[in-house]
Amino acid sequence: MPEETSTFLDILIVIGIAAGVFLAAKLILRIGCHHLEKVSKRTETIIDDQLLVALRNTKTLLLALFAVWMGTEWLELGRAEKWLDRGGFFVVVLQAGIWATSFLVGFIIFYGKKRSATGESGAGILWFSYLARVVVWSIAFLLIVSNLGYDVTALIAGLGIGGIAIGLAVQSILGDLFASLSIVLDKPFEVGDFIIVGDLLGVVEKIGIKTTRVRSLSGEQLVFSNNDLTSSRIRNFKRMYERRVVFGFGVIYQTTPDQLESIPGMVKSFIEEQEQTRFDRAHFKGFGESSYDFEVVYYVLDPDYNLYMNIQQAVNLAMVRAFAEHEIEFAYPTRTLYLSKSEEEESLDPAES
Template sequence: MEFLQTEILENKVSDILWFIGILSYGLLLKRLLSVLFTKILYRFIKHDSVSIQTCIDMLGKPVELFIVLMIVSSSAFYLHFPNAWNLESPENFGLKMILSKGFQCLIIISINWILVRVIKFISLIFQERAALTETKLDDQFVPFFKDLVILLVSTLSFFLILGVVFKIDVVALVTGLGIGGLAIALAAKETLENLFASLTIFVDFPFVVGDSIQIDKVAGDVEKIGFRSTRIRTADGSLVTIPNRLLTAQALENMSSRQFRRAKYHVKLQIETSSETVYKIVHEIQEEVVKHEKIYKTDPGVTRFEGFGEGSLDILVSYNVAGNNAAVLNATKEEINYKIIEIVERNGAKFANPVR
């Protein structure tokens, strides 16, 4: 057909139709091709704890981008720029070079995106496995190594773009940094300190993910240990991010390592209370404390008549609650406090009024 041989901007109508057809057909099927590719990949790394839908949701967008780039590359094969435009070749700076190198960068970026999502999907599987074990070390290592692998893959992609796309000698570039590299290292001093501090945390294990820690005025549960910082969830639900270098440079208390938590306070009786009544109250409180199921049996604590206050007789109540859970400590204190009120009332004594 003569119409198909007609040229528009030095491109035959038939070639333009091939370009439009391949591009349109590919864009319509990109979602289907993405799901198909993801399902094939899922068969190699599948695990019962992570559904295929999760895999599709994570890999869908990057795979679609890669497919679109391949479709554009295939369809663009049928077209060329008019010679009348006198464009520079792809080897020389100009529109063709910009499009060529830009397209190559997008290809590498899309592959890097796919690899990053695959790494995250595999880490989900290992996190599910880690959750089934008693130790918390694997819960801590999985996110750390996930971030480490992602950093390595992304760095490799960056150098790949420099070396393959822009033809830069990466080895010579790294070697020739010299003073510039030293300046960058000095500028990134705190970042490097945080990185080495994170490695120290993983070697010394002062705490792991899930532990309750306190540093300075911040106390809470460790949610994540990263390259630069550690995230702590406080009791009021706030998420506090602390640089790792501060965690290794200051005194840190790991409250999860406690075998017990201590409660200590005074019970003040009226000054008129007889010594016999005080004696009975002290011993009955101690009996209630010792027989409580939450008390740390190895060292339950003491209850004693400590001395004379301003218009009161002071009884020291000190006991240790097994475990490190603050909620259990508070609940135990409440139960024992009710018992103390009953003991004082049963013995006919009264609590001292505060002296003003």
């Protein structure tokens, strides 16, 4: 057979194999996607849904390149065959990385939104999505480098030393990054929570990779470093299910024993008249500098601050009216001075002269 005819026939065979592999792969993908779509509708698990998303993310160009590589296996290309095999391996690893990234990121997004009470889990999704991509493509990169014949062990050691140097240079930034991850995992607060950090307070608006932003009651935005937040004592009022209220007052020392004995019962009735309250105790606590002191404890069964203030105001007004009716006076700071004259002053008193 003439050489030109043989070469032309080889080319036709390569094209035929490539076309056959391409069409077969497309058919297998189509059947697989159709089957997974049916399965995903019958199950509640997210795994089959994400597998379906990953398979649909198959790149036609990469599939075509894979088919061409399979076709060239028919040919005897000598040294060029080695580089074609490396190219085919690169295509396979690249597509596998796309599948893995698509599956893992979709999985992270689904569970991130599911676990977030507010429907927003931006910082967590961003963190874990980035981490998943780094892991997948790092593995892909090492596989490709290894396939090219380089020593992966030496490369990993070099990257480790370089990573330590970079880590020392950006220590504060990395501290905030890991603090952000800690906030996402531990969830001391979420977007929408009302928190107090030191003497600053407000509603959490955004949890970022480096900072967390809080809208204060006076309107300005407070920006906290995530590292500072994780090392601070945070009071989260959004997770308060009921509010414990402690307040005290005093009455004057001229109050009679019977009046003193009636005060706890009166205050108890005023609190129990209010909705969404649970009375705990009211006691004659002790003796102040200018008053008989009382202490009262009750619970508001809702964390809303405005509701608490409305209830406390109603209780205070009821106490003022009842005390006025029973002639009980609230105490206020007073001092009684007793003046006495010395014997010399008494002897000089004109009234006795």
